[in-house]
Amino acid sequence: MATMHTRSIARLMMAPSVILLLGWMLIPLSMTLYFSFLRYNLLMPGMEDWAGVFNYEYFVTDPAFVTALVNTLVLVGSVLVISVGGGLLMALLLNQPIFGQGIVRLLVIAPFFVMPTVSALVWKNMFMHPVYGLFASLAHGLGLPAIDWLSSAPLLSIILIVSWQWLPFAALILLTALQSLDEEQMEAAEMDGASAVRRFAHITLPHLARAITVVILIETIFLLSVFAEILVTTSGGPGYDSTNLSYLIYTQALLQFDVGGASAGGIIAVILxxxxxxxxxRLIGKNLET
Amino acid sequence: MARTLTPKRKVAFTVLAWVLGLLIFFPILWTVLTSFKTEGEAIANPPSFLFFDWTLENYTEVQERSNYLRHVINSVVISFGSTAIGLLIAVPAAWAMAFSPTKRTKGILMWMLSTKMLPAVGVMMPIYLIFRDLGLLDTLLGLTIVMTMVNLPIMVWMLYTYFKEIPGDILEAARMDGAQLGQEILYVLAPMAVPGIASTCLLNIILAWNEAFWTLNLTAADAAPLTAFIASYSSPEGLFWAKLSAASTMAIAPILILGWFSQRQLVRGLTFGAVK
Structure with a gap:
C-alpha cells in the first residue's frame, strides 16, 4: 500500500523523534565514555588530562564499589521478591468476586502514584523515626525497645519503602493479565476434578508467565537506579551501608566533582x-509480531 | 474459579482483601490525617487517629513559609509542557509507523525502547555540564526538555499501540466515498485516535510529575517542582511533620486521582503494550 510518496512523508514524520532521541542518547553517552578516560575534576579546571583506564581501576577497586554493587543487587532482588510475590497474591485475591472489589483495588494501587520523595519522607519520619514514629509507638505499646530503623537497618528500611511503591505496580499488571484468563478453560478443568492448586499451577501460572516476566524486567530497570529514596532517607549511610550504584556515582559526581570517576561508574551502570x-x-519484540 | 465461591469463602476473602488493602493504603491515609493535626499532635505518643483538633492551618502555613504555589506551578509547567511538546513530536512518528510500516519500523521501535533503559547516571555528567554551559540549570525550560526526552519513547510506543488498532480498511472505505486527506483525518481518524492520545497524555503527566532523579539533580530553588521541594523537608532541623504532610497531600492528591481514573491505560503504557 505504501507508495514512494507516502513513504517519504512517513520518514519525514518520524524524523523529529528519531533525531532527537538519537541526540539525547548518543551525544551524552559518548561524552560520558570520553570523560571516563580523562582525569577531570570540576574543582581543578584546566587540568584535564588523558588517564587511560585509571578511572575504571579507581572506581572498581574502591571498597565502596563492591559494597554498592552488593547493595544494588540485594535491593533489586529483595524488592522483586516482595513486590512480585505480594503483588501476585494481591492480584489473585482481587480477582475473586469479593465485596467492594473496585475500592480495594484503588487502595492497593495508590502507592504507585506517590512521588518517591514523598513516600521516602513519610516512611522515614512518620513510621521509622526512633522516637516519634508509628513503629516506635507500636513497639512501645508491645513493651519492646524501639528500633532506629534507618541507622540500624538502613538497607532493609529502603527495601521496605521501595517495595511499598512497587508492589502496587506488580499487583495492577498481574490483575490485568488475570482478567484475560479464559474462564471456560477454568470451568472445564474444575469439572474434570482438578484441585485449586493444580488449576493454579497448570492454567493460571502459565497464563501469567509472560506478565510476570515483563513485571520483573521493567521493575529491574527502575530498581537498578533507585536514587531519591536513598537521598532523602539515609544519604547512603551509615558509611556505605545503603549506598547503591546510582547513589555512589552521584556522590562521585556532584559531591566530589570527579567527572572522570563518575563517568567510569556511569558506563559500568549502563553495561549492567x-x-x-x-x-x-527481546521479550517485547517477540510480542510485537502478533 | 471465580464464579464458584461459597458464601463463607467470599466473606473470608473479602475481609482479607480489605485488611491488606487498607494496610497498603495506610501510609497515605496517615499522611492525610497528619496534615490536619497541629505539629504537637503530629508527634504525640500514643498517636491519635481521628480524635484530635482538626485544623487547616498547615495548609496555609506551607504556602506562607515557602511559596508552595510556585513549586506547584513548576510541576504543572514541567509535566504539562513536556507532555504537549512530546505529543507534537510523538504523534507523527507513531502515526507513520502504524500506518505505513516498513521493514525498519520494528527496529526503530525497539531502539527507542532501548533508550528508555539507559540509566540516568550514565548520561548525568554530560547533561549537567551542557546545561551548566547553556545556562539551563535550574530553569523550567531545561527541565521540560529533559522530561520530554526521558518520556518520548514511552509516548511513541503507547501511541503506536493505540494507532495500530485503528483498522486500515476504514481509510480505504472513506477514500472510496471520496473523502479528501483532510476530511479523512478530521472525520474518520481523529475520533478513533483521541482516546489513545488522551491516555498517553495522562500517563506522561503522571510520570513527569513524579520523576525524581533529574528534578533533584538539575534544580535548586527557582525551577524546583514538588518532588524537589518536598525533599527539602528531609533536613533534620526541627520536626515539621504536619506541614510535611500537608505539602505531601497536596502534591500527591491530583496525580492519585488521575491515576485511579486511568488504571487500565496505564498498564498498557507501562508494559509497552505487552500486557493489555
Missing part, C-alpha cells in the same frame, strides 16, 4: 542495565 535490557527488548 543493558544486560537486563536485552532480555526485556
Amino acid at each position: 542495565a543493558n544486560i537486563v535490557a536485552i532480555f526485556l527488548i
Whole structure:
C-alpha cells in the first residue's frame, strides 16, 4: 500500500523523534565514555588530562564499589521478591468476586502514584523515626525497645519503602493479565476434578508467565537506579551501608566533582542495565509480531 | 474459579482483601490525617487517629513559609509542557509507523525502547555540564526538555499501540466515498485516535510529575517542582511533620486521582503494550 510518496512523508514524520532521541542518547553517552578516560575534576579546571583506564581501576577497586554493587543487587532482588510475590497474591485475591472489589483495588494501587520523595519522607519520619514514629509507638505499646530503623537497618528500611511503591505496580499488571484468563478453560478443568492448586499451577501460572516476566524486567530497570529514596532517607549511610550504584556515582559526581570517576561508574551502570535490557527488548519484540 | 465461591469463602476473602488493602493504603491515609493535626499532635505518643483538633492551618502555613504555589506551578509547567511538546513530536512518528510500516519500523521501535533503559547516571555528567554551559540549570525550560526526552519513547510506543488498532480498511472505505486527506483525518481518524492520545497524555503527566532523579539533580530553588521541594523537608532541623504532610497531600492528591481514573491505560503504557 505504501507508495514512494507516502513513504517519504512517513520518514519525514518520524524524523523529529528519531533525531532527537538519537541526540539525547548518543551525544551524552559518548561524552560520558570520553570523560571516563580523562582525569577531570570540576574543582581543578584546566587540568584535564588523558588517564587511560585509571578511572575504571579507581572506581572498581574502591571498597565502596563492591559494597554498592552488593547493595544494588540485594535491593533489586529483595524488592522483586516482595513486590512480585505480594503483588501476585494481591492480584489473585482481587480477582475473586469479593465485596467492594473496585475500592480495594484503588487502595492497593495508590502507592504507585506517590512521588518517591514523598513516600521516602513519610516512611522515614512518620513510621521509622526512633522516637516519634508509628513503629516506635507500636513497639512501645508491645513493651519492646524501639528500633532506629534507618541507622540500624538502613538497607532493609529502603527495601521496605521501595517495595511499598512497587508492589502496587506488580499487583495492577498481574490483575490485568488475570482478567484475560479464559474462564471456560477454568470451568472445564474444575469439572474434570482438578484441585485449586493444580488449576493454579497448570492454567493460571502459565497464563501469567509472560506478565510476570515483563513485571520483573521493567521493575529491574527502575530498581537498578533507585536514587531519591536513598537521598532523602539515609544519604547512603551509615558509611556505605545503603549506598547503591546510582547513589555512589552521584556522590562521585556532584559531591566530589570527579567527572572522570563518575563517568567510569556511569558506563559500568549502563553495561549492567543493558544486560537486563536485552532480555526485556527481546521479550517485547517477540510480542510485537502478533 | 471465580464464579464458584461459597458464601463463607467470599466473606473470608473479602475481609482479607480489605485488611491488606487498607494496610497498603495506610501510609497515605496517615499522611492525610497528619496534615490536619497541629505539629504537637503530629508527634504525640500514643498517636491519635481521628480524635484530635482538626485544623487547616498547615495548609496555609506551607504556602506562607515557602511559596508552595510556585513549586506547584513548576510541576504543572514541567509535566504539562513536556507532555504537549512530546505529543507534537510523538504523534507523527507513531502515526507513520502504524500506518505505513516498513521493514525498519520494528527496529526503530525497539531502539527507542532501548533508550528508555539507559540509566540516568550514565548520561548525568554530560547533561549537567551542557546545561551548566547553556545556562539551563535550574530553569523550567531545561527541565521540560529533559522530561520530554526521558518520556518520548514511552509516548511513541503507547501511541503506536493505540494507532495500530485503528483498522486500515476504514481509510480505504472513506477514500472510496471520496473523502479528501483532510476530511479523512478530521472525520474518520481523529475520533478513533483521541482516546489513545488522551491516555498517553495522562500517563506522561503522571510520570513527569513524579520523576525524581533529574528534578533533584538539575534544580535548586527557582525551577524546583514538588518532588524537589518536598525533599527539602528531609533536613533534620526541627520536626515539621504536619506541614510535611500537608505539602505531601497536596502534591500527591491530583496525580492519585488521575491515576485511579486511568488504571487500565496505564498498564498498557507501562508494559509497552505487552500486557493489555
